[in-house]
Amino acid sequence: MRALRIISGTLTLDPKAADPVPAPGDVLVRPVVAGISAADRHIAAGRVASGAIMGSEFVGVVDSSSPKLAGARVVASPVITCGVCDLCKGGLPNHCRARRVMGTHARDGCFADRIAVPLLNMLEVPRAIDDESAVFAWPLSCVAHIRNLLPATRKSSFITILGDGVIGLLAAQVLASTNDTVRLLGKHPDKFSLCEKWGVKHRHVDEPGRRQDQDVVIDCTGAPGGLALAMQMARPRATILTLSTPTTAPGASGGSGVDLSPAVVNELTIQGVRGGRLAEGLELLAQRRVDVLSLITARYPLTQARDAIARAASGLKVLLTFA
Ligand SMILES: [Zn+2]
Structure with a gap:
């Protein structure tokens, strides 16, 4: 074979x-x-x-x-x-x-x-x-897991999704269906046009200030800088969910070191996210609420x-x- x-x-x-x-x-x-x-x-x-x-x-x-x-x-x-x-x-x-x-x-x-x-x-x-x-089904299982791990939020809680890859775009669709203030920050105009089609708020990642005013930040960037950026956007006592596990090739110079002092100073909760339950992904598909x-x-x-x-x-x- x-x-x-x-x-x-x-x-x-x-x-x-x-x-x-x-x-x-x-x-x-x-x-x-x-x-x-x-x-x-x-x-x-x-x-x-x-x-x-x-x-x-x-x-x-x-x-x-x-x-x-x-x-x-x-x-x-x-x-x-x-x-x-x-x-x-x-x-x-x-x-x-x-x-x-x-x-x-x-x-x-x-x-x-x-x-x-x-x-x-x-x-x-x-x-x-x-x-x-x-x-x-499996990527959506991960998105359902993100939804499950969200802290208790009000409908008006500010939720930012960092990254306009597949998981970020799926999460934006799912979370925006229950929270009016979900926004996705990305870099690519073609992804923004998808957000417009779905009615999901979106901006270029360089546009918003770093005002530490978000209740929840979900780092779907997969990039070394994602967590650092999330910490700049999260209000004190906020929750950051991160899916990014940036890696460097064996022997490569540099690394993905992140200064965690903002997490201490602002008493942030940082929650890693990995995998999910397949049945929940299949259920999201069956509900036909995600494009x-x-x-x-x-x-x-x-x-x-x-x-x-x-x-x-x-x-x-x-x-x-x-x-
Ligand atoms: Zn086991």
């Missing part, structure tokens, strides 16, 4: 990759459409080392040989958990002490013709949700994965197909 991974430092579509061998509890899935994530771009660029088959966002069809769900259209959480550690049993499976993450960390991902996926990680996609929308299809900028066959990943640097969603 074909599989995309980094081999000797080079992004390679291996035409003769070994077929996955399902472990107990796994089923074989044939990806139909997959999405390129920020993690995929970091791996392709060498900023994150991984020898696994890449890819974490997909919709696929369970292989006909499967004893369960044969032929079903499914999505999956990429976080593989043990189910028995204290954190799994304590209701925090995304923090499982033995977790592996499809496509990024010790587990092969979905940029391949076949993939072994734990049955427990999968959900069947309702018929009303098309394939290209279903690819957003995901407008975020798709290009579609490429797996054979053109290199071009697809280069295109994905624009910050919107690029899809891979497996025909």
Whole structure:
């Protein structure tokens, strides 16, 4: 089968990759459409080392040989958990002490013709949700998690979303539906036109002052400066949610050091955000209150994965197909 991974430092579509061998509890899935994530771009660029088959966002069809769900259209959480550690049993499976993450960390991902996926990680996609929308189930799970982690806010609380990538744009849509003062700060006119289409407030990140007047700041930039900027915008005792884990390549000079003194002086709460619950992402799709299809900028066959990943640097969603 074909599989995309980094081999000797080079992004390679291996035409003769070994077929996955399902472990107990796994089923074989044939990806139909997959999405390129920020993690995929970091791996392709060498900023994150991984020898696994890449890819974490997909919709696929369970292989006909499967004893369960044969032929079903499914999505999956990429976080593989043990189910028995204290954190799994304590209701925090995304923090499982033995977790592996499809496509990024010790587990092969979905940029391949076949993939072994734990049955427990999968959900069947309702018929009303098309394939290209279903690819957003996992990113939307993350957005639902952001919503869950928000502190109690009034409808008038000032919420700023930093970053106009896929997660920032999805979060802006979801949060603006319940709070009139949500605004997105970004850099790209094409993203602003999407905000206008959705009725979401937006400004160029350089326009607003740094007045420390926001009740909640959500850093979706993925950039080293995101947290520092968030701290300049947050009022005393505010909450910052951050999804950014800026990394530098091994041996690269410089780092992502952030001066945390504003967090102490202003008594800020800084909350990291990672992952989510797949069922909540699928529910957001089923409710049809989020426009995901407008975020798709290009579609490429797996054979053109290199071009697809280069295109994905624009910050919107690029899809891979497996025909
Ligand atoms: Zn565990």
